[in-house]
Amino acid sequence: MSTQQLQEKATSVVDVPASLPQALYGLVEQAVEESATDIHIDAWGTEASLRFRVDGTVHQKDTLTYDQSRKLINQIKVAAGLELPAAYRPQEGHFRWLRDDMYRDVRVTVVSTAPRHEAAHLRLLTPPEHWRDVRNLGLSDRDFELVERTFQNAHGLVLISGPTGSGKTTTLYSLTGLTDLRQQIAVSIENPTEYDLPYVRQLEVNEKHGFTMEEGLQTILRLDPDIVLVGEVRDAGSARITARAALAGRLVLASIHARDPAIAVEAMHYLSVPYYVLGGALRLVIAQDLIRTLCPECRRPRSPNAHERLLFEQAELVPPDSVFDAVGCPECHGYGYRGRTGVFQVVAIDDAMGNWLVEGPHQQAIRERMFAVGSRSLNIDALRKAAAGTTSMNEVLRFYGQVQDRPLVIRTDAK
Numbered sequence: 001m002s003t004q005q006l007q008e009k010a011t012s013v014v015d016v017p018a019s020l021p022q023a024l025y026g027l028v029e030q031a032v033e034e035s036a037t038d039i040h041i042d043a044w045g046t047e048a049s050l051r052f053r054v055d056g057t058v059h060q061k062d063t064l065t066y067d068q069s070r071k072l073i074n075q076i077k078v079a080a081g082l083e084l085p086a087a088y089r090p091q092e093g094h095f096r097w098l099r100d101d102m103y104r105d106v107r108v109t110v111v112s113t114a115p116r117h118e119a120a121h122l123r124l125l126t127p128p129e130h131w132r133d134v135r136n137l138g139l140s141d142r143d144f145e146l147v148e149r150t151f152q153n154a155h156g157l158v159l160i161s162g163p164t165g166s167g168k169t170t171t172l173y174s175l176t177g178l179t180d181l182r183q184q185i186a187v188s189i190e191n192p193t194e195y196d197l198p199y200v201r202q203l204e205v206n207e208k209h210g211f212t213m214e215e216g217l218q219t220i221l222r223l224d225p226d227i228v229l230v231g232e233v234r235d236a237g238s239a240r241i242t243a244r245a246a247l248a249g250r251l252v253l254a255s256i257h258a259r260d261p262a263i264a265v266e267a268m269h270y271l272s273v274p275y276y277v278l279g280g281a282l283r284l285v286i287a288q289d290l291i292r293t294l295c296p297e298c299r300r301p302r303s304p305n306a307h308e309r310l311l312f313e314q315a316e317l318v319p320p321d322s323v324f325d326a327v328g329c330p331e332c333h334g335y336g337y338r339g340r341t342g343v344f345q346v347v348a349i350d351d352a353m354g355n356w357l358v359e360g361p362h363q364q365a366i367r368e369r370m371f372a373v374g375s376r377s378l379n380i381d382a383l384r385k386a387a388a389g390t391t392s393m394n395e396v397l398r399f400y401g402q403v404q405d406r407p408l409v410i411r412t413d414a415k
């Protein structure tokens with residue numbers, strides 16, 4: 001790294017322990033207590049809105065006067081080491097919020113907005129101890145067993161697919177908990193690095209200085225790795241190196257933007273990985289998304305209605321006696337939900353399926369074969385979680401609505 005790069009790195013993280021101004025300190029504290037992941041401040045006219053994103057949903061928290069919002073944004077800029085005058089380009093920085101033995105690293109972006117305002121986005125990064133246990137991700141017993149077995153074999157490609165914000169990175173990191181990293185050389189390439197992972201050499205893409213994902217992967221392969229983590233495969237060069245590293249006997253965990261496992265396989269092929277490489281390298285595909293979990297203190301049971309019973313029957317699940325609605329209480333700050341859990345489709349690629357993939361089957365044929373070996377769609381996993389009282393039917397229906405084209409039910413001829 002050049003001196004200039006080192007200096008940039010040194011100034012990009014500004015720790016301000018216990019010296020955050022009261023308004024900013026209190027704001028982050030409130031966000032932490034309400035489990036918010038993001039704080040948004042936007043000015044319009046003579047006022048500014050203060051909003052939190054909690055479990056993926058935006059909530060209005062307060063309306064600030066123009067002066068209050070100016071003062072707050074200036075406090076944020078000072079804490080994150082940004083320039084005080086409004087800049088033409090977005091400004092990015094970090095600060096750390098500390099309370100006793102608790103902390104949050106806060107990533108800050110401030111942008112100028114027309115006509116003469118500024119907007120601020122604060123992302124609160126959750127420290128690893130909150131999510132490292134792979135058993136807390138929301139995998140069913142069957143899916144967990146498939147994942148564990150893949151890790152025992154310790155080679156090949158594991159693809160983690162999902163849309164943006166579906167928890168792919170959390171899963172990627174959590175999966176490393178299935179192996180003793182003290183006895184493995186693990187290296188990651190990420191864009192950007194979000195958390196410190198013990199025993200993982202974390203490289204960060206830096207396009208500005210010409211350090212691309214592809215170059216990072218080539219560097220990693222010279223570092224004698226047993227485990228390679230790939231933040232997100234987005235280009236052909238990275239996709240090819242990722243698959244070939246797995247073919248060469250390493251355990252490679254890579255995330256990719258795709259809605260279901262069949263599309264994830266096709267996406268790798270679209271990124272110019274030949275089917276014979278994919279067939280040989282792939283061991284496991286995990287498709288995932290996130291749904292909100294009900295607050296156990298205030299969720300309210302009721303009988304499922306006719307439409308809801310039909311959804312369960314179409315998914316070949318027994319309709320439960322009760323489903324639950326979100327209510328809201330002091331424990332969940334009135335949201336009715338507390339946290340999120342993953343919904344998954346996990347597909348193990350055995351030798352037979354691997355050999356078949358070499359022939360380059362069509363996406364729909366891949367999907368049907370995946371169902372035929374016992375994996376079930378994300379929608380069905382969401383329904384199971386509603387039947388267990390983990391989430392509400394409203395949340396399941398909202399989830400269905402986001403993905404109209406996602407297969408709702410398994411085809412009976414694919415059993």
Ligand SMILES: [Zn+2]
Pocket residue numbers: 295296297298299327328329330331332333334336337
């Ligand atoms: Zn509650």
